[in-house]
Amino acid sequence: MDLIRLALFVCGVLFLISWISYILHYLFHAWVTPTPRDLKKLYNAEWALVTGGSSGIGLALCDILCSQGINVFIVAKDDPLIGQSTKELKKKYPDRDIRALGVDLGDRNGGYLSKIEKQTRNLRINLIFNNAGYIRVGLFPDDPLDAALHNMGVNVTSSLRITHLFANRLLDRGEKGAICFTSSSSCFIPSPMTAMYGATKAFLTHFATSLAAEVRPSGIQVLVIHPS
Ligand SMILES: NC(=O)c1ccc[n+]([C@@H]2O[C@H](COP(=O)([O-])OP(=O)(O)OC[C@H]3O[C@@H](n4cnc5c(N)ncnc54)[C@H](OP(=O)(O)O)[C@@H]3O)[C@@H](O)[C@H]2O)c1
Known part of the structure; x- marks a missing residue:
């Protein structure tokens, strides 16, 4: 007892x-x-690039960045929403430079990268938010393969291409910066009926944690977030 x-x-x-x-x-x-941390001060940031910045989490990120005095370059789907969101941000933050590029980040050939590369060449971008992504619901074998590959392109491959470009630019300039990935808590558990989603997010989480160790000595911090 x-x-x-x-x-x-x-x-x-x-x-x-x-x-x-x-x-x-x-x-x-x-x-x-x-x-929220003062990212402008922390990274001496003038510009940020936000994929999927036309709505949801991406738009909220753009709002916070603008409120901290950081200019934003939005990359999202080429639809009326991107123009509308950019217009609203410009109205709310008239002193900020807000630019937008409408592209399909699921393009298998990565045609969007040369446009991003060209339009950001003269911008000192120190903050990169790889946020664009979407979910497909259904049995994987029933889904057309092209649709699954497009999903992979938006959720994973576009982040790789964009990160490769901007991480190298930061390293070449010898500047500090931050690279953020929007993953999902669904990456931690099997995701039947949304197999591509869970798998693509698991890729992002694993990739980000490994990249973090590679670039941290150069002053680049990598962050991966898992909204529920
Ligand atoms: N909301 C949640 O509960 C939740 C939970 C976990 C993870 N997440 C992740 O958080 C991120 C943002 O999600 P959200 O809820 O904010 O979704 P959202 O409002 O639908 O935003 C997704 C963004 O990605 C863009 N996008 C989608 N397909 C694209 C394409 N082919 N090319 C270029 N841009 C494209 C969208 O553009 P359009 O608006 O023009 O379509 C939009 O700006 C995603 O990666 C999502 O997986 C969200």
Whole structure:
């Protein structure tokens, strides 16, 4: 009986220690590194590139970047939404330079890259948000192969091409910067009926964590986020 009481006491103490350390850790970070971080100051950033910046998470990112005094270059689907979102951002942040490029990031030949390369040549971009992505629902064998490959192109290959271009530019300039990937928590579990989605996001997470170690000594930080 005494042994059971002792075990319960030890468990209680450990539980308490774990909660106190969690709360102290949280308070410390909230105090030392308040969010959102000032990315302009942190990376001496003048410009950011945001894929999928015409709606949802990407548009919210553009809004925060503009509010911090950073100009944004949006890459998204060539549809009315990109023009509309750019117009709204320009209205809200008249002092910011907001540019947009409408392309299909699922293009198998990567035709969009030369356009991005050309239109950003004279911009000092230190922040890259690889955020564009979409989900296809259904059984993989039933999905046309071209559709699955397009999904792969948007969710994965475009991020690789864009990261390769801008990581090299940062390295050539010897400047610090940040490269962010929007993955998904669905990458951590099997995703039947959305097999391409889970797999493409798992690629991003694995790639980002490896790339982070490669480029961190050069002052480039890599971040991968997992919205639920
Ligand atoms: N929302 C969530 O709960 C959630 C959870 C986990 C992960 N995520 C990830 O977060 C990212 C943003 O998601 P969201 O919810 O903000 O979705 P969203 O509102 O649909 O935004 C997706 C963005 O990607 C662009 N895009 C899609 N296909 C494209 C293509 N072929 N070429 C160029 N651009 C293309 C879209 O352009 P258009 O607007 O013109 O179509 C849009 O700007 C995605 O990678 C998504 O997988 C979201």
